[in-house]
Amino acid sequence: MEQSALRISKIIKSFDGIKALKGLSLSFNKGEIVGLVGSNGAGKSTLLNVIWGAYAPDSGDIFINGEQVKKISPTKAQELGISIIFQHRRLMPYMTVAENIFIDNMPKKHGIVDFKKMSKDAQDLLKMLSLDIDSSKKVEELSAEEKQLVEIVKACSKNPKILLMDEPTTALRQGDVDRLFTLMRTLKSRGCSVVFISHRLKEVIEISDRISIIRDGANVSDGPSTQYSPDRIVEEMSGITATDFEHQRDVTDSSFSHAGQEVLLRTEGLKVANSQSISFELHKGEILGFAGLGGSGVEDIFESLYGLKTKQAGDIEIENQHATIRSPMDAIKHGLGFVSEDRQLNGEFLELSVKDNICIPSGQKKRLFSMINRSEETLAAASYIEKLNIKTESSQKLIKNLSGGNQQKAIIAKWLQLQSKIIIMCEPTAGIDVAAKSDVNALIQQIAEEGKGILYTSSYITELMHVSDRIIVVYQGQMFKEFSRSQYDHNQIYLAMNGIEEQSGVNDEH
Template sequence: MRQPLLQMNGITKSFGGISALRAVSLRVGAGEVHALLGENGAGKSTLLKILSGAQAPDAGEIDFLGAKATFNSPQDAQRSGIATIYQELTLVPGMSIAENIFLGREPGRASFVNWGRLVDQAQGLMSKVGLEKNPRTLARDLSVAEQQLVEIARALSMKSKLIIMDEPTAALSNAEVDRLFHIVSGFRGEGLSVIFVTHRLEEVMRVCDRFTILRDGSFVCEGDVADTSIDAIIRHMVGREITAMQRRPAPAATEAVVLRVENLSRRRGPEGLNAMALHDICFEVRRGEILGIAGLVGSGRTETARAIFGADPFDSGEIFVDGVSLRPTSPQDAIRKGIGLVPEDRKQQALFLSQSIRANLTVTAQDRVSRLGVFIDSSAEDTLIAEYRKMLRIRMLGPEQIVSDLSGGNQQKIVLARWLALGPKLLIVDEPTRGIDVGAKAEVHNLLFQMARTGIAIVVISSELPEVLAISDRIITMREGRVTGEVQADAANPEMLMALMTVDAVAA
């Protein structure tokens, strides 16, 4: 390891008698990109909250820059040279890039901001991270990748020595990931260190120098990335042999068409919602089939799903469910016809984060947990929750636990359980495993397989081509709001799909 920059020793933390960390250690060298790995619920977030000053440890010591350190608040950590870039970006939408970079630290005297210096200093930092925008551009007008570059520029403005990046590539395209990795690699020469949290293990092999693995709140191992493999990392993470991406077992043959989409079209709207036009989208999904939809960011995959679900309007075309025409004007219309949607952003669009597991899981099954359609039967709720807790292997303290306290994988299982309780004919799942670990990913895949075996028609949208290939029976590809191809999954490969995703020709 390089000269130590950070050493966390014996870090222990409990919540309400539940042990989250047990004497965990983490060592990061100067100028090092260090991967912090583990399944959801392994303790990564708790460890990093302690390092960033958001929580205090029950026991253990932190040594930073060669001296003992105690961070009583995030401001303490920032002043000491530790910056955190969270998966949920923290920019103020109505403020400019320059204002966001120096928020609370604006140059000037007393209450007066020196706007010239603010813009000039922001421009210098933006150039350093390759953000080619006017510093006066509002944050709300930036793409996710551009917002992330603003977060990095903000971290650099604090003279940081250590930057924590939590799932930084989750919402980025391949080109944007390449750009981010170029920036991160450049930090090494400046002696700046990065703690890199990701569930995409190929990224660890590509950009990280060393790694630390946690499991169930305990330290498992650390080492050099060059001396390990993805299979070895997976074994350490989950404590058992597991196939990173297991192909779906052969489905039972069926010809019953559950969903048919004919010439679904929508004109281009204003920037933001409905910005992507759709052109004559046609496909069908059969009972018990998993249809994969592959496409690059901006291809219209999510817009198509939202139109089918009634979340966004469309201008022309027809949707048929079990042969009956449906033109949903709201999600309630689609739900009544047996259509469910697991959106790509579960925290913003699917979960009531401040509510309990009970409230989140039973919200679609009121007819099953109420008497006379009016009075909630708590015992029926408990039975329902216990059923899906066991079926989906949800790690939770109990029905009253706040859902935001669950790991990403367990949050996703709550959303899936909600639709299972409704008993849909068709389930559309957008990015089913985004932000969850390898073990939870395999469990979600197996759950989708089980649902298909019960006769549910499933549409899976994923940015990960190996995932689309592994869990789909049939795949359609999209580009710029058009379907560009259709192939059987067992006859496809990533190169074929990428070609169909990047050209206009329709496969025979």
């Protein structure tokens, strides 16, 4: 009798000629929780989207309960009993919790949606997880954590046979993680196959029956979770051993020294959202990297410094002067710039030209004092287009028509135009191709060499190590460990992001 609820065989999937999945073969048994782990870009989310039917594989086969399924789609996947919890929430903000939970299957009475029954059924499901969330509330009124919990309830409301979970615990506190794990074990006892993706290694080892590790689109290791320790998982994920890093430390050594360098930014006891007691200094000409898993608090720290989130306690000093930052305008006045992960949401005006995007902040400042000199703006934009090698036929071209890498350069240019002393870089290479990433990171290093202070975070540890002069690891809202460049070790940084101190060696069972 077929034991696997789901089996994939020799799956290949490419994007723009680059293989994201390279002949991947895996099986997931009925009544089993499998932890699927891999570094960013390994192909985990791509695999789930192939199983879910959002992406069609270039080649390979998918089997559900031993039967081959051809041309799978999200609709067909649901019919086959597959549910998915996406990494990025897909709830409808203006609909209620109950409406979101049952959006695909609203109960009806005499052909009309039975809102009373829907609300009651939703409330019953929420109670099953011991969640104190009002099902009649609009989703836009919920916290990030509550939204994630609603996503989980929505997926489980369909009584899935196969549940795909892409980073479901990122926004959750420990109590809710525990409740989620109880639910996962209940589903397992009912014969459901659960695929659990997470960067939180302790959670993966705790909840999984089996662990599968993929690297660069291929499976490299698979076995009972009892055979894996965090250090073994990290080494399998990265393909890098401690010996490899002894060599890399010589290559990545840097001449940057804090000695005699002016302190541009100092925080003392900063507390914001779930982050607390954050104290650090950023020096002139330094790129200070921050590493942390989703929900660690890095984003909270960066957004509070730019006035997007309110700090609850602590002091901020810029060039040894106390700085009160309650809004982005306050931050700009103090010489801070912000490059967001979501360029279109926080960084650029899509329907305006490259020139206008570069000069808007400066123009807003000048409006307070004098008329704007348009010729001066044109010359300034042209200067930065040349300096930053922004590929565009004209400064008048709409920024939305540029590539992602060139859009990001234009956003950086606007802060240089405003003569920002400190630039906060939050995932500055997100969503751009490999060549453009190299260009943007080279530009960031160039800016630092000119005396700017850079706060930098990236989901890719190798990128952080390449760009940063120091790396501070944040775990559960606290500064967990700091690495100087001479101490850089990919695997140890990843372990620190999981709240695990340096390991003395690799698991003997490896």
